[in-house]
Amino acid sequence: MKIFGRNHIIISVITFVILFLMNYIGSHEQDKLERALMTAVAGVIGLSIGLFILNKGKNDKTPPQNFD
Template structure:
């Protein structure tokens, strides 16, 4: 999956929506909007970093020898 491609943006929006709703609807504190936004943004950033690391070694022609 290409970073910031169509599929990445769709998955990021779905991840943001799920995390935001889970935190917003399940929280009864006074600052529930701020907490939900921060958690959803952190989830999307973590997803993007994970996909970047995953795609970094995807087309590597010389993988490390005896990796395991």
């Protein structure tokens, strides 16, 4: 999956919405909006970093020697 391609944007939006709603609806604190936004943004950033790492080694022509 290409980073910041169409599929990545769609998955990021779905992840943001799910995390935001889970934290906003399930919280009874005063600052539930701020907490929900921070958690959703952190989830999307973590997803992007994970996809970047996964995509980085996808087309590697020289794998490490004696991997196992």
